[in-house]
Amino acid sequence: MMQFLTSSFQSLATQTGPTFWLPEAVSNFAPTVDGDFYFVYWVSIFFLVLITALLILFMWKYSAPEGQKATSQNDHNLVLEIAWTGIPVILSLMMFWYGYKGYVAMATPPANAMVITAEAAKWSWNFSYPASGTVVSGASEDFNEIRNALRSGELTAEQAAEREAKVLEKAGLHVPVNTPVQVNVLAADVLHSLFIPAFRVKKDCVPGRIGQLWFEATEPGVYSLYCSEYCGQGHSAMHSKVVVHPSQEDFDKWLAVAASYDETLPFTELGEIVWKRKGCVSCHSLDGAMKTGPTWKGLFGSERKYTENGTLGSAIADESYIEESIRYPMKKISDGYTGQMPVVKLTDKEILWVTEFIKSLRQ
Ligand code: HEC
Ligand SMILES: [Cu+2]
Numbered sequence: 001m002m003q004f005l006t007s008s009f010q011s012l013a014t015q016t017g018p019t020f021w022l023p024e025a026v027s028n029f030a031p032t033v034d035g036d037f038y039f040v041y042w043v044s045i046f047f048l049v050l051i052t053a054l055l056i057l058f059m060w061k062y063s064a065p066e067g068q069k070a071t072s073q074n075d076h077n078l079v080l081e082i083a084w085t086g087i088p089v090i091l092s093l094m095m096f097w098y099g100y101k102g103y104v105a106m107a108t109p110p111a112n113a114m115v116i117t118a119e120a121a122k123w124s125w126n127f128s129y130p131a132s133g134t135v136v137s138g139a140s141e142d143f144n145e146i147r148n149a150l151r152s153g154e155l156t157a158e159q160a161a162e163r164e165a166k167v168l169e170k171a172g173l174h175v176p177v178n179t180p181v182q183v184n185v186l187a188a189d190v191l192h193s194l195f196i197p198a199f200r201v202k203k204d205c206v207p208g209r210i211g212q213l214w215f216e217a218t219e220p221g222v223y224s225l226y227c228s229e230y231c232g233q234g235h236s237a238m239h240s241k242v243v244v245h246p247s248q249e250d251f252d253k254w255l256a257v258a259a260s261y262d263e264t265l266p267f268t269e270l271g272e273i274v275w276k277r278k279g280c281v282s283c284h285s286l287d288g289a290m291k292t293g294p295t296w297k298g299l300f301g302s303e304r305k306y307t308e309n310g311t312l313g314s315a316i317a318d319e320s321y322i323e324e325s326i327r328y329p330m331k332k333i334s335d336g337y338t339g340q341m342p343v344v345k346l347t348d349k350e351i352l353w354v355t356e357f358i359k360s361l362r363q
Contacts, residue, residue: 026223026244027199028216029106034200036098043091106201109214113182118173120185120192120205120227123234126276127173133344134259135277138225138240139171164241168222170258172241176251177220185211193229196242202228220246261349271357274350283341286361292340298363306332322355 017024021041025034064070117128125138143164150160168174175181185194187205194213195202203213227238245251259277261270275281275296283293304321305314308331315321315332324331329341346354 023197024223025198025200026217026219026221027196027201028218029102029200030198030218032098032102032105036095036102039098040095043095106213109182109212110180113180113214114175115182115184116173116175117184117186118194118205119188120194120231120238121188122190122232123227123238125173125194125225125227125238125240128279129255129259132255132259133278134255135279136174136258137171138173138238139167140238140240142167142171143239143241144237164222168241168243169254172243173225174243174245174251174254174258175217176245176248177217179248180214180216182212182214185213190231191229192227192231192238195226195228196223197226198223199242204229217242217244220244267353267356268360269357271353271355271360274346274354275357278344278346278350280344280354293337294334296358297361300359300362304332305335307335308332319355322358323351326351326354 192205
């Protein structure tokens with residue numbers, strides 16, 4: 001895996017396909033998008049040359065001596081007018097038709113696509129893999145650091161590639177080759193946009209709305225991913241990488257590593273990772289803010305009022321109360337909330353870590 005990433009990075013510069021106008025083309029959409037682009041491009045070049053040449057020719061041919069009044073006997077030419085209306089209409093309709101067909105194909109992901117969620121926030125990406133509940137970061141900061149070190153000469157290209165491969169073991173958007181992938185895009189704060197130039201796909205991330213894009217990557221390698229909607233000061237630093245794995249098995253292996261925990265970390269940190277990775281983050285804040293569920297700030301050791309089987313009760317939120325709340329969320333419903341907490345299957349260890357994390361948020 002590591003070796004594959006390193007070699008992919010080294011071959012990044014020599015990848016097939018990049019042209020003066022377009023980057024390497026490695027998705028199912030690339031041939032059509034590039035075809036449309038070059039169609040418009042060559043039509044424009046053709047008319048630019050034709051019109052400029054005629055302009056110069058006519059300037060020369062019909063130039064009149066100074067002082068002579070401009071006159072013309074030609075006020076109508078049916079054939080010419082039909083031609084210069086008809087040909088542009090046909091050309092524009094062709095552009096519309098190719099664009100429309102391409103748009104429809106891009107807007108309709110196949111039903112068997114693998115689904116990944118990309119969440120944009122100021123100024124980072126998070127990718128989640130619903131099949132395993134794994135959330136990995138876009139690691140923009142790490143990539144920026146490596147890039148700066150490379151530019152300043154602190155790292156050689158080879159060292160930079162190695163460092164990047166290491167970061168990508170637990171970060172970035174990963175997909176298997178030749179597999180339809182649907183990416184659902186979300187925005188946590190302001191407008192962002194997910195853009196993968198090598199795949200020719202782009203989708204705005206709009207707060208409060210779930211957007212979709214899909215693609216099928218056609219060549220293993222590492223490609224760039226950008227935010228392409230100006231979203232504030234850190235916008236230009238908001239990029240990440242897409243890794244296309246050479247096979248489903250290779251992808252599965254990566255996912256297993258990415259989903260594992262670095263158990264040398266302190267429990268509180270592991271608990272924070274669980275909070276993010278297992279989606280507690282979307283309902284439980286750490287700063288006192290009320291979301292769908294109660295905040296974890298000051299939760300541990302506080303007195304909780306709840307309803308259990310229709311009767312009121314209260315308890316001190318200790319380790320066993322928290323464990324029970326996680327394992328059987330519908331048993332005791334805290335006052336002021338509704339029973340919206342899902343059963344998220346956590347391992348015993350994950351529950352232990354999360355509990356330590358909640359403890360650390362005691363006031
Ligand atoms: C879809 C929203 C949602 C998600 C996701 C969610 N919870 Fe909750 N959680 C709630 C709600 C609502 C309550 C309060 C109602 C209740 O007690 O069931 C709650 C209550 C709790 C409580 C008890 C707090 C109290 O004041 O009594 C704990 C502990 C807890 N959740 C832990 C977790 C953990 C750990 C995760 C992640 C694995 C998680 N929750 C994911 C919505 C959610
Ligand atoms: Cu952005």
